[in-house]
Amino acid sequence: MENARSTYALLDQYEHRLKAVAGLLNVTENTLRNYLAESGIKVKRANADNPKSPAIRLFDLPKIFEFADYRRRKNSRGTEGKRPVVVAVEIIKGGTAKTTTTGELAVQLQLFGLKVLAIDLDIQANLTHILGYEADLSVEEAEKFGVSHAAIVTGTFATLCKPLLDRRRAVSVDAETLLKRPFGPFGPALIPSDTFFGDLEIAIATTQGPRELTFQKFFRESQEGRIPGLNVGDYDVVIMDCPPHVSFVATNAIAAADIIIAPVRMEAFSVKGLSKLITEIETLREAYPNNVRQPELVILPAYYSINLTRNARMQDKLSQYPGCVAPTLISQSEEFPKSLESYLPLTLTKPRCEAVKQYQAFADFMYKKIRERAKSQKTEGTLL
Ligand SMILES: Nc1ncnc2c1ncn2[C@@H]1O[C@H](COP(=O)(O)OP(=O)(O)OP(=O)(O)O)[C@@H](O)[C@H]1O
Ligand SMILES: [Mg+2]
Structure with missing residues (x-):
């Protein structure tokens, strides 16, 4: 199919001017002009x-990531760690901005200069959607919508993990065939999800051995070159979008994580989800004291509204977790659901809006934390 789009995202509708791109890269306009030259x-x-029209420069989305990559190489902005820092975005509660946070952060961290691999661990496949793909789409449907075969989800993290759980029937799929790069070679990579993702839960539940350590094993084997088409060592950070309920998949993500980001909605139920998450971490560490490290917990207050009394009550509840609450917050904003319509994170559709600046402040905090973490892993010299 000629001129078919390779993702669902309306990529060609978004081109940004120099000022917005400088903002996204967190550099001055002059610095960006120098990069251009x-x-x-x-x-x-x-x-x-x-x-006759003014000679304004217009950066398409893949081009913005190309400049981020140029800056990464020029200023050594990666981590140079021996293995990626593994981040799980997780809280045992639905609708708290887990997926939104994963999507915005994947894009923002790549713009900051890290190489990012995002993994969708939810059968709802919402991260897959935010990054430009419609799960469960047939070839015929794709053609009808004017998208190419590249836009079709042909496999998920379940496809890659399942052979590890059953060596006898193992037919390893080349990960490169299912990996997506929605913004071209310089953007973040995605392992998408679809409705068959549920198979992984069953496969883990029925396997022999330490079921909760399957993802750890996967990352280790990938880094040792034993997963065809995927070496996680090529990335600075792996960021996983977790499902909202207790499951082997979520527990595996926690067991593999160096950092857990828990977005909380500013309401009482969300805080309950947080205490369930902490219990889950403790239970895991008791079961595997030698294999599961204490992950660093980062609580991100989200959907912040101007209801001052409720905010004060919530701040009070969050003060039970000293040192874990991020120094930034995300306000309630209708822009997030709106950006879903173009199958793109808000960072790329409205780079100058306030909500994006808030995620940028959080990404800056996480960027520094990930670099520090990678440095300490380097001296430890540890694999997972
Ligand atoms: N700060 C915000 N203000 C307003 N709406 C938001 C905000 N963040 C996310 N949303 C919207 O809230 C809805 C749920 O967000 P999201 O999918 O990120 O939550 P989730 O925790 O991943 O949900 P689930 O538990 O179902 O996986 C989405 O429509 C999203 O666009
Ligand atoms: Mg989600």
């Missing part, structure tokens, strides 16, 4: 077709 990366001019 030195790097030789070509950027479109708005007046290419109409010489």
Whole structure:
């Protein structure tokens, strides 16, 4: 199919000007102009077709990631760790902005200069959607919507993990065939999800041995070159979007995580989900004292509204977790559900809006934390 889009995302509808792109990269406009001059990366001019219009530069989304990559190499902004820092976005409560946080952060951390692998661990496949793909789409449907075969989800993390659980029937799939790069080679990579993802839960539940350590084993084997088409050592950070309920998948993600981000909605039920999460971590550590490290917990207050009394009550509840609450918060904003319509994270559709600035402040905090973590892992020299 000619000119078919390779994702569902309306990529060609979004081009940003120099000021917005400098903001996304967190550099001054002059610095970005210098990158433009030195790097030789070509950027479109708005007046290419109409010489009478002003010569404004327009950066398409893949191009913005290309500049982030240029800056990464120029300023050594990666982690150079021996293995990626593993982040799970998790809380045992539905609808708290887990997926939104994973999607915005995956994009923002890549813009900050990290190589990001995002993994959708939820059968709802919402992260897959935010990053541009419709799960469970047939070839015929894809053609009808004007998207190419590249937009089809052909496998998930379950596809990659299942052979590890049953060596006898193992037919390993080349991970490269199912990995998605929605914003081109310089953007974050995604292992998508679809409705067959539930198979993984059953496969883990019925396996022999330490079931909760399957993901750890997967990451270790991947780094040792034993997972065809995927070496997690090529990435600075792996970020996993977890399902909202207790499951082997969620427990496995916790057991593999160096850092757990728990977005909490500013309401009482969310805080209950937090205490369930902490119990879950403790239970795991008791069961596997030699294999599961204490992950660092980062609580992110989300859906922050101007209801001052409720905020004060919630701040009070969160003060039970000293040192764990992120120094930034995310306000309630209708822009998030709106951006879903274009199958893109808000960071890329409205880079200058307040909610994006808030996620950028959080990404800056996480970027520093991930680099510190990678440095200490380097001296420890540990594998998972
Ligand atoms: N700060 C916010 N303000 C308003 N709406 C938001 C905000 N963050 C996320 N949303 C919207 O809330 C809905 C749920 O968010 P999201 O899917 O990220 O939650 P979740 O924790 O992943 O849910 P689930 O438990 O079902 O996986 C989405 O429609 C999303 O666009
Ligand atoms: Mg979700």
